[in-house]
Amino acid sequence: MIIDGKAFAAALRAEVATGVALLSRVPGLAVVLVGSDPASAVYVRSKGKACREAGMASFEHPLPAETSQADLVALVHQLNADPAVDGILVQLPLPDHIDANAIIAAIDPEKDVDGFTPENAGRLATGLEGFVPCTPLGAMMMLKATRGDLTGLEAVVIGRSNIVGKPMAALLLGESCTVTIAHSRTRNLPAVVRRADIVVAAVGRPEMVRGDWIKPGATVIDVGINRVDAAASDTGAKTKLVGDVAFAEAEAVAGAITPVPGGVGPMTIACLLKNTLTSAQRRER
Numbered sequence: 001m002i003i004d005g006k007a008f009a010a011a012l013r014a015e016v017a018t019g020v021a022l023l024s025r026v027p028g029l030a031v032v033l034v035g036s037d038p039a040s041a042v043y044v045r046s047k048g049k050a051c052r053e054a055g056m057a058s059f060e061h062p063l064p065a066e067t068s069q070a071d072l073v074a075l076v077h078q079l080n081a082d083p084a085v086d087g088i089l090v091q092l093p094l095p096d097h098i099d100a101n102a103i104i105a106a107i108d109p110e111k112d113v114d115g116f117t118p119e120n121a122g123r124l125a126t127g128l129e130g131f132v133p134c135t136p137l138g139a140m141m142m143l144k145a146t147r148g149d150l151t152g153l154e155a156v157v158i159g160r161s162n163i164v165g166k167p168m169a170a171l172l173l174g175e176s177c178t179v180t181i182a183h184s185r186t187r188n189l190p191a192v193v194r195r196a197d198i199v200v201a202a203v204g205r206p207e208m209v210r211g212d213w214i215k216p217g218a219t220v221i222d223v224g225i226n227r228v229d230a231a232a233s234d235t236g237a238k239t240k241l242v243g244d245v246a247f248a249e250a251e252a253v254a255g256a257i258t259p260v261p262g263g264v265g266p267m268t269i270a271c272l273l274k275n276t277l278t279s280a281q282r283r284e285r
């Protein structure tokens with residue numbers, strides 16, 4: 001079974017639009033993009049479009065690659081203070097001369113719809129309410145819809161990033177899974193993954209997870225979005241998108257699997273809108 005992320009995302013976006021219509025004001029999401037990485041520009045555009053379709057305002061702040069750390073912090077402070085802004089997203093990665101941790105720490109936790117601030121990461125780790133990072137949140141919604149109660153299931157998360165691996169593991173633990181976080185130094189990764197009822201792949205290496213690593217019937221969530229040369233494809237496009245999982249092989253063994261594209265990506269954007277709505281709702285009197 002293929003998990004239709006586009007359909008899940010469409011349903012969530014419709015729900016968000018309904019919530020937006022009940023507010024006394026238009027919620028706003030500020031998106032800050034430093035530099036001109038073409039892939040990043042595509043995401044920023046699709047976030048803006050999704051905002052407008054949900055009835056939200058999108059404030060885009062494209063900045064030159066040479067922007068100083070001090071200027072970026074100043075912009076974040078200005079957005080923190082702006083009553084029209086309910087959510088702030090600073091697109092990652094940032095250029096090398098900027099300390100991303102310092103920028104993230106400058107975001108008001110109450111507007112941190114990415115869930116990346118130490119405050120919100122700590123809230124998730126300790127089971128307190130807060131903003132949960134959009135990719136793990138969307139992955140968890142699809143997992144629960146697919147598998148129901150997750151109690152006692154073996155979950156293996158491949159990847160230990162602050163934006164996906166660690167928060168995903170925290171969410172799975174919150175659902176009473178037995179959680180393993182694997183990473184580049186893990187020994188015998190295929191054997192570790194073979195134990196899993198739930199596999200979440202977030203490594204950023206095209207098609208690294210093979211079909212014979214998957215336990216029959218397992219649920220596979222592929223977070224990877226890798227642009228690879230498409231010489232071998234017949235679409236005529238120069239590049240194609242593939243996940244961190246060898247899809248055709250894994251699909252033959254898995255009980256359910258998310259495709260790339262059309263899996264986790266669309267849900268990430270829908271969850272960003274959901275978090276922005278939540279932020280605006282908390283600001284309503």
Ligand SMILES: Nc1nc(=O)c2c([nH]1)NC[C@@H]1CN(c3ccc(C(=O)N[C@@H](CCC(=O)O)C(=O)O)cc3)C=[N+]21
Pocket residue numbers: 042043089090091092093114134225241260261262263264265266267268269
């Ligand atoms: N502060 C911050 N927050 C982010 O959430 C964030 C970020 N920085 N930096 C970049 C990554 C990447 N990201 C994606 C979101 C949706 C799709 C998405 O919808 N992808 C489509 C395909 C889009 C295409 O064709 O390129 C899909 O998977 O079906 C992809 C990637 C959010 N990110």
Ligand SMILES: [Mg+2]
Pocket residue numbers: 159160161165183184202203
């Ligand atoms: Mg990693």
